Amino acid sequence: SPLPVIVSGIQPSGTLHLGNYLGAIRQNIALANDETARSEAFLFIVDYHALTTLRDADALRRYTLDVALDYLALGLDPSRASLFVQSDVPQLTELTWIFLCLTPTAILEKGVSYKDKVAQGLTANGGLLTYPILQAADILAYTAPGRDLVVPVGADQKQNLEISRDTASRFNEAFCPDDPFFPLPEPYILDEVSVIPGLDGRKMSKSYGNTIGIFDEGKDLKKKVMSIVSDSTPLEDPKDPDADNTFALIRHFATDDERAEIAEAYRAGGYGYGHAKKALLGMIDRHFGEARERRRELAARPDDVRDILQAGAEAARARASDVTAQVRDAVGF
Ligand code: ADP
Numbered sequence: 001s002p003l004p005v006i007v008s009g010i011q012p013s014g015t016l017h018l019g020n021y022l023g024a025i026r027q028n029i030a031l032a033n034d035e036t037a038r039s040e041a042f043l044f045i046v047d048y049h050a051l052t053t054l055r056d057a058d059a060l061r062r063y064t065l066d067v068a069l070d071y072l073a074l075g076l077d078p079s080r081a082s083l084f085v086q087s088d089v090p091q092l093t094e095l096t097w098i099f100l101c102l103t104p105t106a107i108l109e110k111g112v113s114y115k116d117k118v119a120q121g122l123t124a125n126g127g128l129l130t131y132p133i134l135q136a137a138d139i140l141a142y143t144a145p146g147r148d149l150v151v152p153v154g155a156d157q158k159q160n161l162e163i164s165r166d167t168a169s170r171f172n173e174a175f176c177p178d179d180p181f182f183p184l185p186e187p188y189i190l191d192e193v194s195v196i197p198g199l200d201g202r203k204m205s206k207s208y209g210n211t212i213g214i215f216d217e218g219k220d221l222k223k224k225v226m227s228i229v230s231d232s233t234p235l236e237d238p239k240d241p242d243a244d245n246t247f248a249l250i251r252h253f254a255t256d257d258e259r260a261e262i263a264e265a266y267r268a269g270g271y272g273y274g275h276a277k278k279a280l281l282g283m284i285d286r287h288f289g290e291a292r293e294r295r296r297e298l299a300a301r302p303d304d305v306r307d308i309l310q311a312g313a314e315a316a317r318a319r320a321s322d323v324t325a326q327v328r329d330a331v332g333f
C-alpha cells in the first residue's frame, strides 16, 4: 500500500550496542533511506521514556545527543527522515492522557517492564506503569490519512505494539466507530535478527552488562570480543557454528562467502574460537570504519546535529498537532 509512515523510537539511556544496531537501527536507517519505498519516517529519541529510570539531567542530555550522533554517523539521511527528540513534541503528553482515560488499569498492570519491576520487589513509578500508552501516542501521533503506520520492532516488543493497536481500536470505538480515525499500526519484524546474544550468551542488553557498543573500537573492542563466552571444545575438534555466540555475531557482519567458509572451518575442526573472534574483530572494524570517522566529525560540530534535531522536531510537531487537533475535537475539547 502507498506511502507507509515508519515510526520508531530509541531510548537515550546508555551507549547503544550491536543488539540495538542489528535489531533496530540498521533496519530503521535502511527503511528511511530507501528512495523506492517513498515512505515517510519519524525516528525519535525517547527522553520522556528514559525519565522513568534516569535521574541525571546531564547524562540524559549527553545520551540524547549520542543517539542522534549514532544515527547520523551510521548513515541516516536527515533529508529522508525526521530525526528528533520526543520531548520536543509535547502533544504526545496530551494524547497519552486521552488514551489513558480509555485504558483499563488491568492492561497496564500486565505490562512486561512493570511486571518485571514488581516481580523483583522494586517500586514502579507511574511512568513505568503507563509507558505503553505513551508508546501508543508515539506511534499514533504520526497518523496520516490513507497511510499505513509501520513500526519496525524487535521480537521482544510485540506486546507493546499490541497495546498500541488496542489503543487505536479503543479510541475509534469510543469516538468514531463509523469512521475510524486511527489505523492499526503494523509491526515490521526481521526474524533473522530477532535476538542478538551478548558476551555471556544471554540476550545482548544494557541491563545485563553484556554488550558490545556500536562504536567500541581498539583495545576496548578487542577485550570484549575476546571475552565472548564459548564452550570448551578443544581447538582440533569439530564445532557447531550455530551453537556458538561468536558465530551468532559473525553471521551478521560476514559476506556470504565468509560466512560459509567460517561455518565450514568450525565443522571441520582445527579452527578455534580464538580464530573466530579475530575474524569477528576484523569484520566489526570493517563494518563500522567509516561510521566511526563520520561520528568523530559530527561530534566536533554538535550545533549542526542540534539543527537537524530541530528541523525534525518541527516536522513531527506539525503532524502531531494536526492529529491532536482532530483528537481534541473528537473527544469534545
Ligand atoms: P536494551 O535491552 O539494551 O535496554 P532496548 O530495549 O533499548 O535495549 O532496545 C532498543 C531496540 O533494540 C529494540 O527495538 C530492541 O528490540 C532492539 N534490541 C535490543 N537488544 C537486542 C538484541 N539483543 N537483539 C535484537 N534486538 C535488540
Ligand code: NA
Binding pocket: 205
Ligand atoms: Na530492553
